[in-house]
Amino acid sequence: MERVEDERSVLAWFLTGARGIFSLPAMILMLSFVGFCSLTVQAGVPPEQVVFMTGIVWALPAKVILVSSVLSGASLATTFLAVTLSSVRLMPMVAALVPELRTAKTPTWLLLVLSHFIAITAWVFAMERVQKVPRPHRVTFFAGFGITLVAANMMLVAIVYRLVTDFPPIVAGCLFFLTPVYFLASIWNSARHRVVYLALAAGLVAGPLFYWLLPEFDILLAGVGGGTLAWLAERFWRPRREAGA
Amino acid sequence: MWLEGWWAYVFIAIAGWLATDIWRWLGVLAGKRLREDSEALNWVRAVATALVAAVIAKLILYPNGVLEQSPLWLRLGAVALGAIAFFLARQIPAVGIATAIATLAAGLWWRGF
Numbered sequence: 001m002e003r004v005e006d007e008r009s010v011l012a013w014f015l016t017g018a019r020g021i022f023s024l025p026a027m028i029l030m031l032s033f034v035g036f037c038s039l040t041v042q043a044g045v046p047p048e049q050v051v052f053m054t055g056i057v058w059a060l061p062a063k064v065i066l067v068s069s070v071l072s073g074a075s076l077a078t079t080f081l082a083v084t085l086s087s088v089r090l091m092p093m094v095a096a097l098v099p100e101l102r103t104a105k106t107p108t109w110l111l112l113v114l115s116h117f118i119a120i121t122a123w124v125f126a127m128e129r130v131q132k133v134p135r136p137h138r139v140t141f142f143a144g145f146g147i148t149l150v151a152a153n154m155m156l157v158a159i160v161y162r163l164v165t166d167f168p169p170i171v172a173g174c175l176f177f178l179t180p181v182y183f184l185a186s187i188w189n190s191a192r193h194r195v196v197y198l199a200l201a202a203g204l205v206a207g208p209l210f211y212w213l214l215p216e217f218d219i220l221l222a223g224v225g226g227g228t229l230a231w232l233a234e235r236f237w238r239p240r241r242e243a244g245a
Numbered sequence: 246m247w248l249e250g251w252w253a254y255v256f257i258a259i260a261g262w263l264a265t266d267i268w269r270w271l272g273v274l275a276g277k278r279l280r281e282d283s284e285a286l287n288w289v290r291a292v293a294t295a296l297v298a299a300v301i302a303k304l305i306l307y308p309n310g311v312l313e314q315s316p317l318w319l320r321l322g323a324v325a326l327g328a329i330a331f332f333l334a335r336q337i338p339a340v341g342i343a344t345a346i347a348t349l350a351a352g353l354w355w356r357g358f
Contacts (some may be wrong), residue, residue: 024339035310041289050252057261070248076260083264090265094272094294099281108277109249115269120297131301169358173311174300174346177320179306181327181345183297185338188331199291203298208306210299223296
């Protein structure tokens with residue numbers, strides 16, 4: 001009897017996660033994929049490969065770099081290097097999310113499999129929503145969201161590839177702008193630790209600064225430099241008794 | 246010239262899948278060692294947030310596509326007005342997002358986009 005109840009609740013939490021497909025971030029991401037589709041049509045990438053890429057690479061910035069690198073005639077090794085360097089940021093993102101998702105009993109292989117579904121939108125969404133999910137069900141909730149989001153975008157890409165039309169400029173501009181604005185509001189809204197506010201501010205300043213100084217590694221340096229600075233500042237200003245606890 | 250046949254799939258698997266999932270796997274292995282109340286997790290959280298913030302700043306300052314031709318003051322103004330609305334409305338994300346986008350749309354229209 002109890003087992004049946006348990007299974008029902010696993011399915012229910014998976015579906016709760018899957019329902020995230022109707023959220024604002026999922027909609028914004030799907031619109032970005034429409035934009036990616038028009039890039040691949042112009043580049044002459046066959047639709048089967050675009051669908052394959054969407055499922056297996058998932059992170060949108062990595063795919064844009066992959067496509068533009070191949071177009072510029074880069075070799076396999078050069079392309080691998082370009083995509084690898086741009087994707088280092090996934091590591092701290094995943095490392096920050098895993099302690100929120102797992103319980104002591106969550107198997108490592110499951111986390112390794114589910115980590116594939118983490119990219120910037122899923123990360124922002126999960127960091128915000130997972131707090132309201134009881135801990136034993138968080139992994140299931142995330143699986144429901146992540147798997148549904150990837151599957152939906154694979155289908156979307158397959159369909160949209162044949163009907164890509166360009167949006168009017170104002171609409172295209174506003175769609176593009178939704179991404180940074182949504183990320184800002186969501187990170188601020190979901191922050192439960194003071195260090196997150198400081199890191200957000202530090203990254204906003206450090207990003208353009210390092211883009212100006214060392215454009216090849218700007219995001220990575222801004223993250224490690226700005227993040228460490230924010231962390232140090234927060235430790236320094238933290239009230240004594242809290243730090244001692 | 247785009248890639249053809251089975252080579253395309255091998256290419257995408259190595260330069261796309263392996264190149265991204267390596268970092269996700271390393272993230273899982275590192276994240277598993279982090280205790281939820283630890284100082285190390287606080288640092289990782291700060292670094293991850295700053296990374297995403299740097300991406301946000303780049304999207305706003307150096308956009309591609311249509312917005313490349315839009316003035317910087319318009320993009321910054323839209324974000325600033327969005328932020329003001331967000332805090333006035335007791336930090337409801339939808340209010341901030343809608344204000345920023347409406348400001349941008351009005352500005353683009355006014356500039357003749």
